[in-house]
Amino acid sequence: MIGFYGEKNMKSRAEVAKKDTWNLEPLYINVDAWKKDFTELSLLAEKDWQEIATLKKEFTPDVAYIKRLIEAHFAISRKIDKLFTYVRLWLDQDITNTEAKNAYMLALAVAQGYQEAVSWIEPKILATSESFLKKCLDSDLLKEYRVFIHRLIDQKAYVLSEESEKLMSYASRLDRAPNEAFKALNNADLVFGSVEDSEGKKHPLTHGLYQVYMKSFDRTLRENTYRTLHNTFRGFENTIGELLSGELQTHLFQKKARSYPSCLEASLIGNQIPKSVYMNLLSTVEKNTSALHAYTSLRKEALDLDELHYWDMGVPLIQDVEWKFTFEEACEIVIASVAPLGKEYQEILRKGLLEDRWVDVYENKGKRSGAYSGGSYDSMPYILLNFHGTLQDLMTLSHEAGHSMHTYLSNKNQKWHEARYPIFLAEIASTVHEQLTDDYLLQITEDVDKRLYLLQSQIDGIRNTFFRQTLFATFEYKIHELVEEEEALTPLVLKTLYGELNQKYYGPSLIIDEELKSEYLRIPHFYYNFYVYQYATGIATAIFCAKKLHQGDKEAYLQLLKSGASDYPMALLKRAGIDLESTAIIENCIETFSELVKKFEKELSKIRTSR
Numbered sequence: 001m002i003g004f005y006g007e008k009n010m011k012s013r014a015e016v017a018k019k020d021t022w023n024l025e026p027l028y029i030n031v032d033a034w035k036k037d038f039t040e041l042s043l044l045a046e047k048d049w050q051e052i053a054t055l056k057k058e059f060t061p062d063v064a065y066i067k068r069l070i071e072a073h074f075a076i077s078r079k080i081d082k083l084f085t086y087v088r089l090w091l092d093q094d095i096t097n098t099e100a101k102n103a104y105m106l107a108l109a110v111a112q113g114y115q116e117a118v119s120w121i122e123p124k125i126l127a128t129s130e131s132f133l134k135k136c137l138d139s140d141l142l143k144e145y146r147v148f149i150h151r152l153i154d155q156k157a158y159v160l161s162e163e164s165e166k167l168m169s170y171a172s173r174l175d176r177a178p179n180e181a182f183k184a185l186n187n188a189d190l191v192f193g194s195v196e197d198s199e200g201k202k203h204p205l206t207h208g209l210y211q212v213y214m215k216s217f218d219r220t221l222r223e224n225t226y227r228t229l230h231n232t233f234r235g236f237e238n239t240i241g242e243l244l245s246g247e248l249q250t251h252l253f254q255k256k257a258r259s260y261p262s263c264l265e266a267s268l269i270g271n272q273i274p275k276s277v278y279m280n281l282l283s284t285v286e287k288n289t290s291a292l293h294a295y296t297s298l299r300k301e302a303l304d305l306d307e308l309h310y311w312d313m314g315v316p317l318i319q320d321v322e323w324k325f326t327f328e329e330a331c332e333i334v335i336a337s338v339a340p341l342g343k344e345y346q347e348i349l350r351k352g353l354l355e356d357r358w359v360d361v362y363e364n365k366g367k368r369s370g371a372y373s374g375g376s377y378d379s380m381p382y383i384l385l386n387f388h389g390t391l392q393d394l395m396t397l398s399h400e401a402g403h404s405m406h407t408y409l410s411n412k413n414q415k416w417h418e419a420r421y422p423i424f425l426a427e428i429a430s431t432v433h434e435q436l437t438d439d440y441l442l443q444i445t446e447d448v449d450k451r452l453y454l455l456q457s458q459i460d461g462i463r464n465t466f467f468r469q470t471l472f473a474t475f476e477y478k479i480h481e482l483v484e485e486e487e488a489l490t491p492l493v494l495k496t497l498y499g500e501l502n503q504k505y506y507g508p509s510l511i512i513d514e515e516l517k518s519e520y521l522r523i524p525h526f527y528y529n530f531y532v533y534q535y536a537t538g539i540a541t542a543i544f545c546a547k548k549l550h551q552g553d554k555e556a557y558l559q560l561l562k563s564g565a566s567d568y569p570m571a572l573l574k575r576a577g578i579d580l581e582s583t584a585i586i587e588n589c590i591e592t593f594s595e596l597v598k599k600f601e602k603e604l605s606k607i608r609t610s611r
């Protein structure tokens with residue numbers, strides 16, 4: 001199973017070799033330097049952020065004034081960003097470190113205080129006339145802030161009177177209730193007890209262990225796990241159904257109050273994503289579910305089962321392979337695999353990973369679990385890992401390094417306020433890295449078991465990130481449609497819809513059990529307001545980009561990474577030759593999936609006949 005290192009053997013933070021830690025010194029040379037900055041900002045906070053307070057009193061719809069306001073606001077935001085980044089990283093090294101914890105809480109209070117102090121800025125600008133906003137947009141003085149102003153103008157069409165906006169802000173405090181209640185139920189109140197394996201041995205069941213057991217080769221354990229977890233949720237299907245309805249009612253409220261064309265469009269307008277991007281994803285996948293059907297039936301055959309149930313969808317089709325990498329080996333593989341991005345790109349990455357110490361590599365006592373890429377405009381693009389040397393860890397390094405290179409190139413080429421790329425683009429660079437690393441490993445690996453292992457991880461990646469998320473996005477779309485038509489979302493309506501979608505996606509080889517029909521009850525993403533489709537468009541775009549890179553076409557892609565948030569995401573993508581309004585990108589992803597499944601099937605039959 002997964003290599004848990006015993007607490008006993010784990011190093012304390014102080015014992016970790018410097019070379020294995022990230023280098024925070026370029027951010028702040030030491031804690032005293034951070035304290036100096038913190039004190040300065042705290043003093044400013046005490047004076048109501050001085051310049052901001054003065055500007056508030058002097059508000060005038062005047063282009064030069066708006067420039068002063070934006071610049072003062074951005075300058076402080078940038079400082080707070082730097083201050084906060086340092087303590088977050090410092091705390092993540094060891095979350096039991098009370099000095100870091102205290103510093104974190106202090107920085108958080110400063111950041112939150114500032115947010116409140118500037119909450120008037122956008123509404124105040126939005127309350128000016130449309131002609132004034134247009135004047136700002138056309139003014140040379142504000143040229144640098146064109147995107148910022150454009151976004152305000154986009155919102156302007158949906159802004160209400162001052163009185164109504166006040167009411168809306170009160171109402172917004174209620175919006176979080178359904179999601180918060182679901183989180184409390186899901187993370188705290190629900191307990192799943194224990195489940196038995198095929199030998200009658202009991203195992204505790206939690207969310208984390210659910211993922212582990214679903215990959216177990218013990219089918220009884222998988223079935224018991226799947227049924228127990230979902231039946232626990234089914235015991236609350238009326239309550240959770242109401243929470244989900246409540247969440248959708250908050251979306252409907254926004255739609256009606258601000259006169260958006262639909263709930264979906266209300267969520268897309270901020271980033272100017274056309275509705276067709278969403279609908280195109282749904283319809284193209286729906287037309288091509290046969291690709292996923294082929295995989296479902298391959299699973300049934302490979303596992304030699306009379307009946308395939310959902311608890312058979314996660315188990316590996318081949319036994320675990322022993323495949324380990326040192327951190328240095330993993331870095332060399334990732335660097336070699338991104339060769340299609342060019343020598344310069346590879347050199348930046350090499351320096352970051354192996355010389356400048358972007359990465360905090362190993363686990364230590366109290367270190368935050370998981371992995372991420374993070375930092376600020378004024379720091380290196382740091383990477384937190386808990387590296388144990390598995391293939392999974394290698395892929396995680398590749399993924400996070402993709403984020404970090406995107407951040408690096410964006411920060412190098414854009415000003416602070418246009419460097420932070422939006423969520424819609426965020427997973428592209430990381431997934432391109434994964435694709436390139438997968439392709440590279442397949443190219444250099446001859447061992448059949450390892451090849452199968454790699455192919456399976458690629459197939460499951462697309463199944464989970466593309467197909468499953470599109471299924472979710474379709475469900476989300478349909479339940480919003482029902483709510484907009486004032487239909488009641490009863491448990492029967494919800495599970496019928498969810499069951500039908502699963503049958504359509506996975507095809508006739510999969511038995512649709514009652515538990516699967518009720519899976520929607522446990523998905524936190526249904527409270528995120530049309531969020532998940534971005535996982536699917538992200539991976540489809542990344543697969544398309546990786547293909548282009550292999551064809552030697554790298555300039556447009558690099559330009560995309562360098563352009564940060566200097567325009568709306570669709571415009572940036574179009575400049576890189578990516579048009580998500582056409583079906584090509586989505587179709588390419590489905591074709592890639594089909595090819596991988598065929599390759600897997602072929603290699604699998606080769607070893608079956610030879611053994």
Ligand SMILES: [Zn+2]
Pocket residue numbers: 399403427430
């Ligand atoms: Zn990511």
